[in-house]
Amino acid sequence: MIRATQTATAPDEFAAPHERRQVVVRFDVLIEDTGETYRCAETRSLLEGMEALGRKGIPVGCRNGGCGVCKVQVTSGSYASRVMSREHVSEEDEREGRVLACRVRPTSDVHLAVIGKMKKSVVRRVETADAPTSHST
Amino acid sequence: MAMTGVLRPGHAVVRVLDLDESVKFYTNVMGLKETGRDASGRVYFKTHAERDHNSFVIRKADRAGMDCFAFKVLNKATLATLEGRLREYGVATERVAAGEMLETGERVRFQVPTGHMIELYAEKTDIGNGMGYTNPEVFVQNAVGINPIRMDHCLIYGGDIDGNLKLFQDVLDFSLVERVKLEDGTTDLATWLTCSHKAHDIAMVRHAEDAKLHHVSFLLETWEQVLRAADIMSMNRVSIDIGPTRHGVTQGTTIYFFDPSGNRMETFCGGYQWYPDMQPTTWTWDEVGAAVFYHDRKLNPAFLTVVT
Numbered sequence: 001m002i003r004a005t006q007t008a009t010a011p012d013e014f015a016a017p018h019e020r021r022q023v024v025v026r027f028d029v030l031i032e033d034t035g036e037t038y039r040c041a042e043t044r045s046l047l048e049g050m051e052a053l054g055r056k057g058i059p060v061g062c063r064n065g066g067c068g069v070c071k072v073q074v075t076s077g078s079y080a081s082r083v084m085s086r087e088h089v090s091e092e093d094e095r096e097g098r099v100l101a102c103r104v105r106p107t108s109d110v111h112l113a114v115i116g117k118m119k120k121s122v123v124r125r126v127e128t129a130d131a132p133t134s135h136s137t
Numbered sequence: 138m139a140m141t142g143v144l145r146p147g148h149a150v151v152r153v154l155d156l157d158e159s160v161k162f163y164t165n166v167m168g169l170k171e172t173g174r175d176a177s178g179r180v181y182f183k184t185h186a187e188r189d190h191n192s193f194v195i196r197k198a199d200r201a202g203m204d205c206f207a208f209k210v211l212n213k214a215t216l217a218t219l220e221g222r223l224r225e226y227g228v229a230t231e232r233v234a235a236g237e238m239l240e241t242g243e244r245v246r247f248q249v250p251t252g253h254m255i256e257l258y259a260e261k262t263d264i265g266n267g268m269g270y271t272n273p274e275v276f277v278q279n280a281v282g283i284n285p286i287r288m289d290h291c292l293i294y295g296g297d298i299d300g301n302l303k304l305f306q307d308v309l310d311f312s313l314v315e316r317v318k319l320e321d322g323t324t325d326l327a328t329w330l331t332c333s334h335k336a337h338d339i340a341m342v343r344h345a346e347d348a349k350l351h352h353v354s355f356l357l358e359t360w361e362q363v364l365r366a367a368d369i370m371s372m373n374r375v376s377i378d379i380g381p382t383r384h385g386v387t388q389g390t391t392i393y394f395f396d397p398s399g400n401r402m403e404t405f406c407g408g409y410q411w412y413p414d415m416q417p418t419t420w421t422w423d424e425v426g427a428a429v430f431y432h433d434r435k436l437n438p439a440f441l442t443v444v445t
Binding site: 086 | 439
């Protein structure tokens with residue numbers, strides 16, 4: 001299932017360090033909710049990869065692990081993660097692949113389902129006054 | 138209104154997920170000056186232009202958000218008076234000893250109806266900005282990054298903003314400057330309050346969860362500096378929420394962006410001066426978009442949902 005695309009160019013020993021082509025590894029990310037797939041570089045978070053291509057599907061919030069709106073369930077694949085707010089991702093969440101898309105970088109092809117919902121807004125609460133005011137995060 | 142009682146925002150204490158990353162961000166990108174670290178691990182900053190020892194403090198925590206927002210009051214007698222008024226009003230207050238925060242005097246700490254911790258204090262060491270008080274230059278040279286003038290205000294999110302409004306008006310002598318009404322035409326979605334002549338010193342939005350931070354804001358001098366701030370953010374791959382644009386409310390020009398822990402910050406310029414003979418401005422629900430983002434004339438999805 002792992003299918004990395006390597007856009008490799010031989011390093012140019014005469015080029016300045018910042019001009020040397022880096023090997024860019026990209027993986028396929030499937031958003032199960034929409035069936036859409038996009039290519040995400042291993043150097044980018046799943047959210048950044050989606051946004052960079054103008055794609056949608058995962059809600060975009062702070063992009064820095066604090067607000068929790070981009071929470072996803074990784075259903076297959078591997079990733080590297082950075083510190084995320086415990087307000088939104090418990091240790092159990094982390095163990096079970098419920099993570100913030102802005103804080104994980106793919107290390108293989110990834111399938112994910114969106115959990116985080118931007119539904120905390122008082123506006124929606126007012127519009128749907130009959131609905132319970134509780135929310136999951 | 139003469140400037141007595143509560144003078145101005147004094148300090149914000151914000152939680153960060155990675156201390157080193159955040160110190161680098163606030164030093165090099167935001168362009169604040171680190172002024173100290175204490176035994177509990179808090180890192181203190183002020184803007185290069187500010188005179189008092191600190192206005193923005195961060196500490197490492199497992200979740201983002203704001204611990205407290207503080208206002209400086211005129212003097213110790215004022216602090217005691219306001220403490221008495223808070224207690225009379227039925228608000229439990231706590232005195233935090235001088236020195237608990239670096240170079241900061243005794244603080245009166247209390248919780249407002251939206252769950253936020255607010256502090257008042259009278260004394261903070263004037264360490265100056267290096268230019269002195271005799272024949273000073275016009276700005277501090279060689280500062281890096283965005284380099285704002287001052288920590289200016291904050292916007293908080295919580296349930297009982299009506300209770301907040303009453304407390305800030307009746308006990309702390311703040312004035313209501315602007316408000317946005319919900320669809321019913323009666324309920325406030327948001328209010329902007331001042332303790333001074335500014336368009337806002339604190340603002341609040343009605344929200345399903347208490348004690349949330351929407352943003353802490355820093356003042357810039359010109360619209361060009363707002364644009365330059367956006368350039369610096371992009372150069373440093375800062376997560377920008379929206380802007381540069383303008384608010385209808387307060388008329389300030391703005392960028393909303395996120396610190397490395399997802400705490401929203403604002404750099405802004407302008408806004409009008411408020412005087413106590415002015416009546417508050419009201420925005421109706423059907424124009425809430427223009428109230429918040431004057432050019433787009435619509436809210437972005439993050440405005441009412443993304444908080445820490």
